[in-house]
Amino acid sequence: MNRRLLLVSNSTLHGGGYLEHCQQHISSFFGKNVKRVLFVPYALHDRDAYTKTARDKFKALGYEVDGIHEAADPVDAVRRAEAVFIALGDVTPAPLFQDGVPYMGSSAGTNVATASISTTNDMPIVYPPSFAAIGLVPFNINPHYLDPDPNSRHMGETRELRITQYHEEPETPSVLGLREGSMLLVEGNKATLLGTTNARLFIRGKKAVEYEPGSDLSFLLTD
Secondary structure, three states: OOOEEEEEOOOEOOOOOEOHHHHHHHHHHHOOOOOEEEEEOOOOOOHHHHHHHHHHHHHHOOOEEEEHHHOOOHHHHHHHOOOEEEOOOOOOOOOOOOOOOOEEEEOHHHHOOOOEOOOOOOOOOOOOOOOEOOOOOOOEEEOOOOOOOOOOOOOOOOHHHHHHHHOOOOOOOOEEEEOOOEEEEEEOOEEEEEEOOOEEEEOOOOOOEEEOOOOEOHHHHHO
16 A cells, blocks of 8 residues: 555644644655645534634645535545545544545544544544544554543543453454654554654553654554
């Protein structure tokens, strides 16, 4: 697969503005060959406002943004897109995606690029037709991954416990917990962890492992 993916944990990091924490990676990822980015704002009711947020940020980085909801034929818009960006919100499987087109996901947009949407954090306020995602990578991601707070009195499940419970089901894929501030760059068969925070990898039947920014996670692409 001729894939180019930038899978970001979160759109906004504490102390900064929208996509500010990853803007240098965005510029490097899309480069100078991409002029226009197709934005998928279906996650929010006010799609125009959501698109404006993305449009303003990407314009500051030198890219124009088109909202897919503005197109007369959304499927054709995806086929003709130079690049695609899907961000936060409720997770539903994304539209047809073309091999080789740069894809950027953030939060839920990262979820839909993986094997399934079974490890999202969102409440299911809509009924998706399927839990299957686009499958640009063969594993799952848990964006906004949170570590247990030893001082908390909350008695509900931690993210680690929920992922462990997910792996009680047979034939479930690995899950990469992306903490806020982390992202995964995929270029062909190479995957590299970027950002400022570690990621935690869960493989069914094995102990979770921590990876630092700069780690080569290409082995996940052969799961």
